Amino acid sequence: MLSHWRSSSTYEVEGLLHYKDLIPRLEVALGKFSKMDSAEVIQPVRTTVPLQKYNGFLGLMPAYLVHEDILCTKLVCFYKRESGSTLPSTQATVLLFDPEYGNVKAVMDGEVITAKRTAAVSAISAKLLMPAKSEVLTILGAGHQALSHYNVFTETFSFKEVRVWSRRKEMAERFAQSTQGHVTVWESVEEAVNGADVIVTVTGASEPVLFGQWVKPGAHVAAVGACRPDWRELDDVLMRQAEVYVDSREGAIAESGDIILSGAKVFAELGEVLNGTRPALREKTTVFKSLGMGIQDAVSAKLVFEQWKSKH
Ligand SMILES: NC(=O)C1=CN([C@@H]2O[C@H](COP(=O)(O)OP(=O)(O)OC[C@H]3O[C@@H](n4cnc5c(N)ncnc54)[C@H](O)[C@@H]3O)[C@@H](O)[C@H]2O)C=CC1
Numbered sequence: 001m002l003s004h005w006r007s008s009s010t011y012e013v014e015g016l017l018h019y020k021d022l023i024p025r026l027e028v029a030l031g032k033f034s035k036m037d038s039a040e041v042i043q044p045v046r047t048t049v050p051l052q053k054y055n056g057f058l059g060l061m062p063a064y065l066v067h068e069d070i071l072c073t074k075l076v077c078f079y080k081r082e083s084g085s086t087l088p089s090t091q092a093t094v095l096l097f098d099p100e101y102g103n104v105k106a107v108m109d110g111e112v113i114t115a116k117r118t119a120a121v122s123a124i125s126a127k128l129l130m131p132a133k134s135e136v137l138t139i140l141g142a143g144h145q146a147l148s149h150y151n152v153f154t155e156t157f158s159f160k161e162v163r164v165w166s167r168r169k170e171m172a173e174r175f176a177q178s179t180q181g182h183v184t185v186w187e188s189v190e191e192a193v194n195g196a197d198v199i200v201t202v203t204g205a206s207e208p209v210l211f212g213q214w215v216k217p218g219a220h221v222a223a224v225g226a227c228r229p230d231w232r233e234l235d236d237v238l239m240r241q242a243e244v245y246v247d248s249r250e251g252a253i254a255e256s257g258d259i260i261l262s263g264a265k266v267f268a269e270l271g272e273v274l275n276g277t278r279p280a281l282r283e284k285t286t287v288f289k290s291l292g293m294g295i296q297d298a299v300s301a302k303l304v305f306e307q308w309k310s311k312h
């Protein structure tokens with residue numbers, strides 16, 4: 001279907017996947033997942049193949065949504081890059097199958113899907129959990145996820161102020177210049193998150209960058225990085241003082257260093273909140289720990305395929 005020439009396919013997927021279509025489908029899929037009914041959704045925890053030599057891993061992320069008949073897998077390589085490296089940290093390909101015959105219907109670039117579906121799920125977490133009157137958004141990190149999060153958060157909500165911090169100030173400045181709206185650049189995480197209502201952590205860190213003592217009580221943190229059992233973005237204080245929400249309990253307990261190493265308890269999956277079986281504790285400090293799920297790629301791939309077919 002899509003060209004294997006990466007830059008061309010990235011561009012093509014970008015034009016076919018829109019947050020307004022994606023968010024409602026992700027909400028339905030997350031709700032179904034949390035019913036834990038294998039007649040509805042089958043999604044094993046991601047298989048990871050460590051690439052220690054290169055400071056990364058290969059992740060295999062299959063999923064089957066039974067009623068929608070979407071069979072999909074993503075293959076993703078993620079690397080921790082040195083500061084100043086120009087190599088990509090994430091490369092991904094998504095395969096969409098015909099579930100009846102087993103043939104591959106589409107091979108798609110997975111970078112845009114990964115960026116957009118991850119940001120869309122963080123926006124769902126914020127919709128459910130951020131303080132009712134949220135004015136200040138802080139983004140920690142200035143890479144691909146930072147940009148997709150900026151785009152969906154400013155498209156979905158009306159923040160009065162958007163701040164960015166990155167470990168290299170020039171990257172934060174470049175990020176601020178690349179956005180449509182006004183973004184202020186901050187020198188330290190402590191200053192950047194001071195008074196923030198919503199904090200998005202999208203760094204490649206493996207040690208904590210965000211500390212609980214800096215976070216305003218009642219704030220919502222969407223924590224997207226640190227996807228290995230020994231990697232951290234948030235410190236123990238924040239993990240223990242916050243109510244912790246996840247995309248998948250099973251995934252979080254297997255993969256999240258922030259949860260495993262802090263000993264924090266998971267309060268709920270987002271899907272449980274969407275289903276009304278667990279409450280959204282909006283008035284408390286909340287952390288949404290995102291690991292990423294195959295079902296999120298599957299609904300995104302289906303949307304891309306539908307859009308592509310409608311044009312060909
Ligand atoms: N939860 C999920 O579903 C997904 C999570 N991710 C995670 O999101 C994070 C960001 O991904 P991308 O934006 O694609 O990466 P990127 O490489 O485009 O950007 C990473 C950003 O983090 C900063 N950074 C790297 N190492 C750091 C450190 N030690 N301390 C502070 N900042 C550091 C970089 O300077 C850059 O601003 C990664 O940790 C990745 O594993 C990525 C895809 C999906």
Ligand SMILES: O=C(O)C1=NCCCC1
Binds near residue numbers: 076077078114227293
């Ligand atoms: O869900 C994903 O896709 C990823 N999660 C963690 C980092 C690599 C990609």
